[in-house]
Amino acid sequence: MGRTEMTLEATVNSSPTTIAELVGHRTTETFALLDEESKREIRRALLQAVCIPGYQVPFGSREMPVARGWGSGGLQVTLACVGADDAVKVIDQGDDEGVNAVNLRRLVTMSTGIDETTEVDEATLIQSRHRIPEDDMNENHILILQVPVPEPLRGIERDIRELARMHAEADYSRMWVSLYEDKVRNGVITQSTGYPCLVASRYIVATTPIPRWDIPRLHQSKFLTLFGAGREKRVYAIPPYTDVEPLTFEDVPFEVESxxxxxxxxxxxxxxxxxxxxxxxxxxxxxxxxxxxxxxxx
Amino acid sequence: MGYAAARGGLNAILTAENLVRRLRDLDPSERIELDQFTGRLRLLVDRVMGESGLWAPELAAMALRQGEGDLIEAVHLLRAYKSTLGRLDTAIPVHANDIQLVRRVVPAFREPGGPQILGRSTDYTARMLTTTDRDIVDASDSTTTLDTALKTRPSNSRMSDVLRDMDLLVDRRRTDDPEPFDITRTPAKPPAPRSALLSSMARAETGALVNQWYRNILGPDGYLHEVTLGEVRHGKLPINVRHPMTGGSVNIGSFRATEVEAIEDLNGSEEDRTRFDVGYGFCFGHNERKAIAMANLDIACYRDGAKSGLEQSLLMTTDGLDSAGFLEHLKLPHYVTFRSMVERKVAVRRVADGKN
Known part of the structure; x- marks a missing residue:
């Protein structure tokens, strides 16, 4: 995230010498809504996420002006990454005009003064709910996906401690069994969106839910993808040029929507x-x- | 950089915002002043502050007014406001015994050490709706002796200490003094230290916590032992910080809190049957319902020892903003995911019809 810029205002200009000064000191409007400490903390979590592709990094998710479940995680990632020279594109279901896309975009632009655009080739940050743009993207793009449910194994296990063990030991056998049972019962794998993928041959991730159509775009992508789950307080990442394999069997080819x-x-x-x-x-x-x-x- | 498309989405949003603002602010009734919230709807203000994890009566009143009385909305406004502020300092810990009591109820003993103060409470008031102005008190009414009734009292004894002196309490006080788990900076998930559990419950939605308590009384999946309350307290505590130059303690304000001690009868086969244990509840403002549920759930969670999902339920499902936000997100457009689901329905049917 080389292009993040420190804010325009320092939080405290000089050390306070009285209680009144300490308590009374209030910063003016901050760049990108969040205070600097919060943004640094989110960036640290994102760096860890990039270093361990697919691993869900806990972070101290802040309460945002949008409700949890409405893109608060994606918004925090965008605000932690945004610098004064960025241009942002925000889509919901692929549409720049979706009401939630409009709402999130105006929060980003109002709090930063940066440019907004609908065009992928003009954008540097693309925040999206449940789609990857059809356009080619490259190393200059960061794709930020909003994540309602970051845990890909929740359908097969509810206990948080057991989930942590399964990821730690890459014990994904029950996931394979559930896909097998699905195929045997229904003739096809019925998982629609958010198809589980193995990242860098290590961690299974929840793909946000983007449609299966978008999944092949994540494999060996030129762009960085950051996933923000505000309500569940986790971020994860797929760095550029990383293997992303949808879970399937040798004789059952992965199918996109037709x-x-x-x-x-x-x-x-x-x-x-x-x-x-x-x-x-x-x-x-x-x-x-x-x-x-x-x-x-x- | 252009924005070529018609901006229909933005117009819809601005119109909706305008409708809310106009219909609220142009209502023919008088605008409600902030001191009316803090003075006449104090329990609502207290709940907002408790569930926000922020002591700020005036800001809570503003949030309630802006949110048209929607409690979750007010909590959201207040917490989102807090997110924009840097953290200046951490207060010096105060001892709960520094409380200046305005109410104290001890159900466990008829004559506990220290006072029983019924205080300002409707516990024993007949719940009859007053439909006329006849019963409104006016200032000349001399039967109300506010001065004596509102005098705060120091707390000179607490039931856990009394039980300990009687050797009736298991001792699980710890000798180290770990930093409290900060749920606003680190997500709490099992296994978590007790401080994470307590602060999660202190900030939880009151209704969610009451429901967690009751579903473990009567629900299908848990068993919670009813406690005997040792302390139900409401009072005022000081906020002290360290002076940046002198290093001395300086009082910069105070806050009100409700504190509860819940005495648990240990009846498990592996437990000490000769003694009791105590659960603890504490939250901002006057909210006994919440603090009692919290105290009972605290000890229930400890006794459960990670055998059930109670810890996970308390840590991860009781926050009002989490649950309400996620519930309401269902109103967002979902047509991409729904299209993909329809496609799979067709695919399954095709296989079933033998067309694949």
Whole structure:
């Protein structure tokens, strides 16, 4: 996170000499909402996360102006990383105009004065709820994914101490068994979004839930992906050029979502993640609205 | 850098915010002043401060007013405000016996050492809704002797000490003095030290804690022993800090708190059947319901010894902002995940129909 900048105001300019000075001292508006101590602490957790790909690092999640479960973790990661020269793109379900995307973006821009953009090639920080942009991204991008449930094994184990043991010993056997049972019972693996992946051949991670369509983008990506779970107070990371393998069996290929040959009614694409309007003819459109708009304009 | 798209989302948000502000601020009734909250809705203000983990009556009143009386919303506003402030100093620890009592109830003894003070309480007031102004007290009413009734009293004895002197208490006081676990800086998860459990409960949502208590009384998955209360206290404690130059202790204010000691009858086969143990509850403001639940759950959790999921439940499921925030996030758009789920339904059906 080389481009994070220290804030414009020091917290305490000079050492106080009286109680009144100590207590009475109040900083003016801080850059990026959080006080400097908090941002440094989050950055330290993120550095640890990058060093141990896929490992869930606990951090002292702060209460944000948005509710927990509404992107408070992603927001803290963004605010801890943002510097004065960054430009931010925020999407929810792939849409820059989603109400929650708008809300988070205005918090970032209002508290930092940095530029906002819908275009991936103009953005340096991309905060997203549940999509990876369709565009190519590179080493200049940090993708920040909001995470509702960071624990990939919660479906098979509820006890926190046992979960810690399973990760520590890479004891993922029950995860494999659950995938096997799913396949045997249903004919396919029914896990829809948030597909469990093995990162750097070590830790299983919860993929936030992004659709399976986006999973191959994480493998050997040029960009850094940071995951922020505010309510559960953990961050984790997939560094650039890291192996990310969706859990599956040798004879059961990993399947992304299929729309049975449907195309976007706006841009005509069949090679993007499409969402549908119920009960309508020609009802499909790209979930990534900025990408779709560009397809139409070029 | 451009923002080409129509900004429909932003307009919707601004309109919603405007509606809330206008309908609240332009209500034909008088605006509620902050001292009306702190003076007339003090228990609500106390709850907000307790669940926020921040002693600031005026700010809590502002938060309640802004949040139209929604307690969780007020707690959110207050905690988010706290997040923007640096931490200046840590107060010097005070002993709980430094409390200036305005209320003390000791159910365990008829005549405990020290006073029984019923104080300001509706415990024994008939719950009959007053529908007229007839019963409103006015200042000329001489039957109310506020001066004597509101005098604070020092705390010169506590039931755990009395029981210890009678050799009726197991001694699990520790000789070291570890730094308390700071739940605002480190997420608390099992196994956690007792200080993490106590501060989690002190900041928990009152209803969540009461429910944890009751579900372990009557619910399907736990067994909690009803305690005998040794102390139920409400009073004022000093806030002292170290002077930055002289190093001396300086009083900079005070706060009110509720404190509870819960005496537990040890009846387990491996436990000391000749003695009692004590659970501890403490929270900001006047909130006996919460402090009693906390004290009983504290000792229940210790006795449970990580055999059940009680510790995890208390540490991880009682925070009001966590639970309410996650519940309400279900209102957010979920159409990407839902599309993916629909796709799997079709895939399963295709296999079942033999088309794969």
């Amino acid at each position: 729309a049975d040959g449907a195309t976007c009614r706006l841009c005509g694409s069949s090679d993007s993640f499409l969402v549908e309007m119920p009960g309508k003819q020609e009802s499909w459109s790209c979930s990534d609205t900025a990408w779709c708009r560009r397809q139409r304009n070029t």
